[in-house]
Amino acid sequence: MxxxxxxxLLLHLTVFIWGFTGIFGKLIQQGTLHLVYTRCIIAAAxxxxxxxxxxxxxxxxxxxxxxxxxxxxxxxxHWITFYGAIKISTASIAAACLSTSTVFTALLEPLWFKRRVxxxxxxxxxxxxxxxxxxxxxxxxxxxGIAVAVLSALLSAWFNIINARLVQRDDPMRISFYEITSVAxxxxxxxxxxxxxxxxxxxxxxxxxxxxxxxGLVCTSFSFVTGIMVMRQLSPFTVMLTVNLEPVYTILIALxxxxxxxxxxxxxxxxxxxxxxxxxxxxxxxxxxxxxxxxEPDPLGRG
Numbered sequence: 185m186x187x188x189x190x191x192x193l194l195l196h197l198t199v200f201i202w203g204f205t206g207i208f209g210k211l212i213q214q215g216t217l218h219l220v221y222t223r224c225i226i227a228a229a230x231x232x233x234x235x236x237x238x239x240x241x242x243x244x245x246x247x248x249x250x251x252x253x254x255x256x257x258x259x260x261x262h263w264i265t266f267y268g269a270i271k272i273s274t275a276s277i278a279a280a281c282l283s284t285s286t287v288f289t290a291l292l293e294p295l296w297f298k299r300r301v302x303x304x305x306x307x308x309x310x311x312x313x314x315x316x317x318x319x320x321x322x323x324x325x326x327x328x329g330i331a332v333a334v335l336s337a338l339l340s341a342w343f344n345i346i347n348a349r350l351v352q353r354d355d356p357m358r359i360s361f362y363e364i365t366s367v368a369x370x371x372x373x374x375x376x377x378x379x380x381x382x383x384x385x386x387x388x389x390x391x392x393x394x395x396x397x398x399x400g401l402v403c404t405s406f407s408f409v410t411g412i413m414v415m416r417q418l419s420p421f422t423v424m425l426t427v428n429l430e431p432v433y434t435i436l437i438a439l440x441x442x443x444x445x446x447x448x449x450x451x452x453x454x455x456x457x458x459x460x461x462x463x464x465x466x467x468x469x470x471x472x473x474x475x476x477x478x479x480e481p482d483p484l485g486r487g
Contacts, residue, residue, distance in 0.1 A: 191414040191416070195410075196426065198414070199429050199433070201402060201403055201406070203279070203430050203433025204434075205399065205403045205404075206276075206438070207437050208399040211395050212396060213388075213389065216268045218375075218382035221368065221382060223263070225400075226385070226396060226404070227364045227405045230405035231357060231405050235357055235358075241355070241358065244362070248350060249362060251350065252350070256367045258343040259364070260370050262343065265332050265336035266333065269281065269333035272328055273326040273328075273333070276435040277326050277330060279430055280434075281329075281336070281337060281431075282340060282430060283428045284337040285337040286341075286425050286462075287306075287313055288341035288342070289309075289344070289420050290305040290308070291306075292341060293348075296346070302421075308462045308465060311458060312425075312459055312462055315459050315462070318454060318455040318458070340424075343363075344411075347412050348419070348420040350412075356409050363408075364408065428462070429460075432456055
């Protein structure tokens, strides 16, 4: 029980940090592709340095290496669509649309973990979608941004479910390193073919350097590892539902920084309240299910 509680606390810290990813994505002056590539280079370097300092192996000698690389393709698509949605809409909208990942997780997780669909997860997921429709039902000028952000949510749910399986068999730091490195290689190859590699970090404006370091080291290197680590104790659905707090943090921070530019209608804030209620409801269902599992008699007659 204590390990699960600690995992929840670490997850909430991670989600709070993720709340800044959309903010930095808007503050950084680079385009979407350059931003994702630079972020991954910094994050991969940060993970390599951390592994060396902590004496953790990053050896590629693992049968799961190909899966890490393929998962990196999904992460590449997720980050491109997420930051693309920010550029064509707002940080608040892009972050809030990630709430639909709850529905995708509720549908995909039983397939990957070969378990029955839990009715309450589907119901909570549908409510989140309803909250999302309420959130942006009147925000018609951002429909393209909403569509791109929902695609990003699908990719997010997909790679998080895969990571929930991988973390049971390997170290979260090694998983994170090869997934992020594969994103950097894929992005670098694409930009090289297009003849559009970004300038080195030190040639960027000072503000972009600072934001990139925070985004790459804190919001990616650190939080990516912790986001995978907690899946040893928590289900992918619980993780993705908790991630719905990310848009709340992003919206609050964006309102403080940009004010009227990020302000939404009253109905939008009601949608956020529904998302929070779903988060609380999931916690209650999870505790109830855990209590039932602890009190049920062992079918094998073990004490």
